[in-house]
Amino acid sequence: MREDWEGVVFVMILTSHEVEEIRYLAINGHPEELERITISDVDLGAAVELACCRFIWRQSVPIVVRVFENWANSVPILRAAFRALVEGVVPSRQLKFEPQEIEFYPLVGTCWANNDHHLFASRFCKSVKGVGFGRTSQALAGAFHEMADNVAQHSASSGSMPARGLLGYRVAQQKMSFAVGDVGRGVLASLKENSQWQQISDSGAALEAILHQGASRRINAGPGEGFKQLFKSLGSLQGFLSFRSGDGFISLSGSRDAYIERRGSAIPFPGFQLSVTCSVEKQPPKNAT
């Protein structure tokens, strides 16, 4: 974040990196510091993460919620993300199949695979195709579906209702992002259901295991398929991928044959949030859309 001589912090585009600082200030008892921050835009992954924070802290940290609402009043993408996750507002049926630039969809309960969701998925596919991804749009839609389905499948213990979640996408010419977030139990607790992964002790290692070793909570059912499909769908596209759960995060940038991986610890926070940005250009996207 950048601080000017009057003590007001300006953030041109808020990313997951700044959301991490926001979580730190909120959790470590300095929420008033957030009131000095002015933002002009939020990238998709950060919008989904902030919506999850807004949902989790809606009663426990009212001062933060007030700051978030102020930001949302001036940043439409944030307002849309909050409306979808916190209020459960489904996109208007009037949109039907028309491609969109930005859209969010709330995941509530087990009944998300309904007609509205199919329309949302169709619009995503059309929107991505429309900005230059051609036939790859179908594969990306499949990967987005897989990531969304993970919320229904893994965000709560077996037999319980899935946690609340949020899907979003954003497209620009030759560039697209999608993001999925939930406020559930997180990746580590999910893997603990499977005795094969009992030795994993932290969320960073759990993220590593699901991304690279096909780890899954399902017992004796072989490796998980979702992240395999995600990487397959990206193919040779240049991408930036960010994954955060519990106190772990992993980011990957580059393309399938040569991802540069960053792994670290994060401020502990419930659920699992991820974002994927990719570009048909040869240079990797420096940041999300």
Add this chain to the structure above:
Amino acid sequence: MIITLSDRKPRSTQALGASLAEQHLSALRAALEKGEIPTGTLVLFDFKGIQSTNGSYIKGSAFWVFLCGQLSTRHDASDLVGSGSTDPKPYDLYCAVANLSPEVEAEFNEFFGSRGLPFLIATRWNDEKVYSARLEGGIEPTLHKSLTYLVSMGKASAPEMHLRHPHENITVTAWNNRLSDLHALRLVRRVRNGRQWEYQPVTGGITHGRSIHQCKV
């Protein structure tokens, strides 16, 4: 038993994700729990009208039936069963698929082939029975050869295989192991005949698909 996916709700031309697979199999799971499905039933997944699928869907549908069948052949099955309502349970089921589009067949081959496991694509069937099928996916060459012999014989026990194929130089015990492995792979059925198990291919004529010939397990 035939499950026609295009008739299942929610209707879609895309069979994607574990949640949809669970929805499509909910009636089958309920019937299995009530004991309404006869032992040894072959579940045929008809993909007519389905344009695409993915690994998570296959894992939650055809592979789920395959795993249930495999568990039913294991003595230690109770140690391997998860507590979740959708975890595979030991049910004596067999599995085949039909009407796969080229894209869907490629997805199946990648899924089963990468696990070194075979699957059957029905080529002729009616409501009662699958008359012929094509073997795809992955299988060990020795098991592949044993299956070929069994298909040509129609049915056989391990001693009969030993007598019929002396040039293979395989003991009766080894034949027994191979046939037992084919049973665990859900490619053959078996019934007790005196002191021996008698084995029979799960469908009529089984031909061997391209992926089987390319497979090096």
